[in-house]
Amino acid sequence: xxxxxxxxxxxxxxxxxxxxxxxxxxxxxxxxxxxxxxxxxxxxxxxxxxxxxxxxxxxxxxxxxxxxxxxxxxxxxxxxxxxxxxxxxxxxxxxxxxxxxxxxxxxxxxxxxxxxxxxxxxxxxxxxxxxxxxxxxxxxxxxxxxxxxxxxxxxxxxxxxxxxxxxxxxxxxxxxxxxxxxxxxxxxxxxxxxxxxxxxxxxxxxxxxxxxxxxxxxxxxxxxxxxxxxxxxxxxxxxxxxxxxxxxxxxxxxxxxxxxxxxxxxxxxxxxxxxxxxxxxxxxxxxxxxxxxxxxxxxxxxxxxxxxxxxxxxxxxxxxxxxxxxxxxxxxxxxxxxxxxxxxxxxxxxxxxxxxxxxxxxxxxxxxxxxxxxxxxxxxxxxxxxxxxxxxxxxxxxxxxxxxxxxxxxxxxxxxxxxxxxxxxxxxxxxxxxx
Numbered sequence: 001x002x003x004x005x006x007x008x009x010x011x012x013x014x015x016x017x018x019x020x021x022x023x024x025x026x027x028x029x030x031x032x033x034x035x036x037x038x039x040x041x042x043x044x045x046x047x048x049x050x051x052x053x054x055x056x057x058x059x060x061x062x063x064x065x066x067x068x069x070x071x072x073x074x075x076x077x078x079x080x081x082x083x084x085x086x087x088x089x090x091x092x093x094x095x096x097x098x099x100x101x102x103x104x105x106x107x108x109x110x111x112x113x114x115x116x117x118x119x120x121x122x123x124x125x126x127x128x129x130x131x132x133x134x135x136x137x138x139x140x141x142x143x144x145x146x147x148x149x150x151x152x153x154x155x156x157x158x159x160x161x162x163x164x165x166x167x168x169x170x171x172x173x174x175x176x177x178x179x180x181x182x183x184x185x186x187x188x189x190x191x192x193x194x195x196x197x198x199x200x201x202x203x204x205x206x207x208x209x210x211x212x213x214x215x216x217x218x219x220x221x222x223x224x225x226x227x228x229x230x231x232x233x234x235x236x237x238x239x240x241x242x243x244x245x246x247x248x249x250x251x252x253x254x255x256x257x258x259x260x261x262x263x264x265x266x267x268x269x270x271x272x273x274x275x276x277x278x279x280x281x282x283x284x285x286x287x288x289x290x291x292x293x294x295x296x297x298x299x300x301x302x303x304x305x306x307x308x309x310x311x312x313x314x315x316x317x318x319x320x321x322x323x324x325x326x327x328x329x330x331x332x333x334x335x336x337x338x339x340x341x342x343x344x345x346x347x348x349x350x351x352x353x354x355x356x357x358x359x360x361x362x363x364x365x366x367x368x369x370x371x372x373x374x375x376x377x378x379x380x381x382x383x384x385x386x387x388x389x390x391x392x393x394x395x396x397x398x399x400x401x402x403x404x405x406x407x408x409x410x411x412x413x414x415x416x417x418x419x420x421x422x423x424x425x426x427x428x429x430x431x432x433x434x435x
Contacts, residue, residue, distance in 0.1 A: 012155035017148055043118040047127040050079045051120055054087055063088045075131030082124050096128045165193045169200060181208040232259065283317045284325055286357045286427070290350050293330045301337050307345040314350045316357050318427050320408045325427070328404040329359060331397040332423045336363035339421070355429050362422040368414070376414050377402040
């Protein structure tokens with residue numbers, strides 16, 4: 001059989017029919033045994049009474065007795081001698097003798113009537129009883145087929161409850177294997193099939209997270225390597241005309257180290273997203289970290305003729321991953337520098353706020369249209385396609401910043417500052433249980 005549903009229906013139906021037949025046979029055997037015992041006892045009493053009446057009252061009194069018994073009980077009774085001659089009418093009824101039982105134990109039939117014979121103890125007389133046959137197996141066939149159909153329908157319903165959810169799971173697995181990472185199985189069952197569905201969903205969630213992290217890693221690498229490579233190229237150009245070659249070499253070396261740290265940070269972001277429990281946290285002084293980021297971004301701001309004004313009034317140390325926090329703050333700051341008008345300033349403020357550290361970065365650029373603010377942290381989103389391309393961005397900086405902040409149970413928001421654009425990062429002092 002090719003389908004599980006058909007196999008279940010056939011197996012279930014055959015099992016119930018087989019068990020029903022076995023129970024019917026056992027019941028019929030037990031009933032027949034007690035029926036035979038009842039008839040044997042009854043016929044024995046009738047035979048003794050008939051013999052007594054015949055020997056004491058003659059054929060006339062015997063005929064009355066047999067008529068009264070026939071009226072009270074089922075069947076027709078004859079009392080014969082040993083040769084089969086009817087002692088009432090004198091008719092030869094030897095054709096009723098001898099008789100017996102069939103293989104199932106039922107009395108044999110003649111002319112559509114069952115014949116049961118009981119001989120006397122001395123063998124001189126026989127009591128012959130003819131009666132309509134009781135219901136046989138054939139009489140029950142319509143009911144048997146009706147029960148078999150009901151059993152088959154019940155088996156079909158049972159198989160549908162098993163096979164249908166398995167089909168849904170198989171379809172979800174097939175869709176997932178074809179690349180639909182959103183494929184899931186909706187099931188609220190509490191049995192093994194429900195456990196299978198929930199196990200598949202958990203596996204699919206895990207695989208989707210890993211594949212998404214891998215794709216993001218490739219996107220992030222292409223985006224994040226642009227800035228340090230650009231600064232590295234700029235440092236090499238400055239070395240040609242630098243009066244202090246040692247300082248220029250030191251800057252190049254620092255940019256190379258930053259590049260290595262950046263690659264490690266990208267890997268760390270993706271690893272933390274795929275397995276949040278692997279994020280390594282330590283005490284991070286936000287004030288000194290922000291000052292270091294401002295200093296590192298000073299060269300890029302100077303090239304664009306932009307001032308960075310920082311107001312840091314914070315001594316709080318938070319629990320977090322220093323490289324992830326650096327990446328979040330640096331991306332926001334460099335985004336502000338990229339779109340601030342020449343000759344303007346970018347403001348960086350850090351302060352404590354009710355058990356949290358808040359970092360505000362504001363530029364005085366054109367801002368973002370209100371209808372696009374909700375998408376500003378989406379991957380690859382760019383307000384002005386041509387402007388962002390010219391600036392060297394592909395729309396991943398703020399997206400990476402958001403992911404890094406969320407890994408620290410923090411919050412990042414953006415709003416138009418009129419004039420300008422402001423991004424706010426809030427990090428809880430303790431973030432020991434990363435998302």
